[in-house]
Amino acid sequence: MKIIMLGAPGAGKGTQAKRIAAKYNVPHISTGDIFRANIKNNTELGQKAKAFMDKGELVPDSLVLDLIMDRFTEDDCKNGYVLDGFPRTIPQAEALSDALKANGEKVDFAINIDVPDENIINRMGGRRACVGCGATYHIQFNAPKVEGVCDACGEKLILRDDDKPETVKNRLNVYHTQTQPLIDFYEKAGVLVNIDGTQDMDKVFADIVKVLG
Numbered sequence: 579m580k581i582i583m584l585g586a587p588g589a590g591k592g593t594q595a596k597r598i599a600a601k602y603n604v605p606h607i608s609t610g611d612i613f614r615a616n617i618k619n620n621t622e623l624g625q626k627a628k629a630f631m632d633k634g635e636l637v638p639d640s641l642v643l644d645l646i647m648d649r650f651t652e653d654d655c656k657n658g659y660v661l662d663g664f665p666r667t668i669p670q671a672e673a674l675s676d677a678l679k680a681n682g683e684k685v686d687f688a689i690n691i692d693v694p695d696e697n698i699i700n701r702m703g704g705r706r707a708c709v710g711c712g713a714t715y716h717i718q719f720n721a722p723k724v725e726g727v728c729d730a731c732g733e734k735l736i737l738r739d740d741d742k743p744e745t746v747k748n749r750l751n752v753y754h755t756q757t758q759p760l761i762d763f764y765e766k767a768g769v770l771v772n773i774d775g776t777q778d779m780d781k782v783f784a785d786i787v788k789v790l791g
């Protein structure tokens with residue numbers, strides 16, 4: 579099963595992608611997580627990506643495509659995957675379609691988690707990310723057992739630099755101009771699924787499972 583998560587920053591793509599990955603036994607591939615791991619390890623890729631990410635801009639397509647095509651060659655992708663944060667532009671979506679077509683494959687579901695901009699700023703301000711394992715929490719909607727500490731690995735939780743309100747506004751603009759057109763792209767491909775992302779996390783997941791089966 580090959581699944582794409584669509585939606586604004588903070589819509590809940592990562593939260594739901596992790597649950598999908600666990601239930602359907604496919605890897606969760608987050609390009610944002612891969613970039614952040616590269617930044618943490620100070621790789622060349624990380625250094626290139628950081629300047630764009632800090633501003634809330636997209637990393638250039640060529641860098642993203644190299645990384646993702648390489649990731650697809652790993653063994654765990656044999657039965658599919660759930661992509662979180664990729665594709666984010668029409669050229670990325672076209673490159674993915676072309677790569678799949680070459681093997682007689684296609685995207686099975688593009689799940690669009692719909693959340694209005696008004697809700698996003700609050701979501702992002704409350705998001706906390708683990709510096710150790712990348713787990714995500716929310717101070718109001720999904721609080722850790724101990725404030726500031728990851729339930730899963732015990733490491734520190736932080737507010738991502740790009741989740742500060744000034745950067746979130748720019749990321750929303752970038753989303754509307756560059757990523758939102760993918761909704762049409764996948765609708766035309768006949769694989770789009772719209773989900774109301776303003777519901778609580780369990781209800782959002784239940785709606786997704788209804789569609790995936």
Ligand code: ADP
Nearest residue numbers: 587588609610630631635636637642663664666
């Ligand atoms: P969120 O899940 O909050 O939308 P991500 O973790 O997916 O954020 O992405 C963080 C940042 O990483 C983006 O703002 C962008 O700079 C970069 N990034 C991640 N995936 C892509 C992609 N497919 N194309 C371009 N830039 C990307």
Ligand code: ADP
Nearest residue numbers: 587588589590591592593705715716719778779
């Ligand atoms: P994305 O990957 O789309 O950027 P996340 O899954 O990281 O979004 O979610 C953004 C923030 O909102 C996180 O703090 C998360 O815990 C919280 N969140 C996710 N889904 C919901 C929901 N349905 N209701 C309330 N908060 C949510």
Ligand code: ZN
Nearest residue numbers: 708711728731
């Ligand atoms: Zn952790």
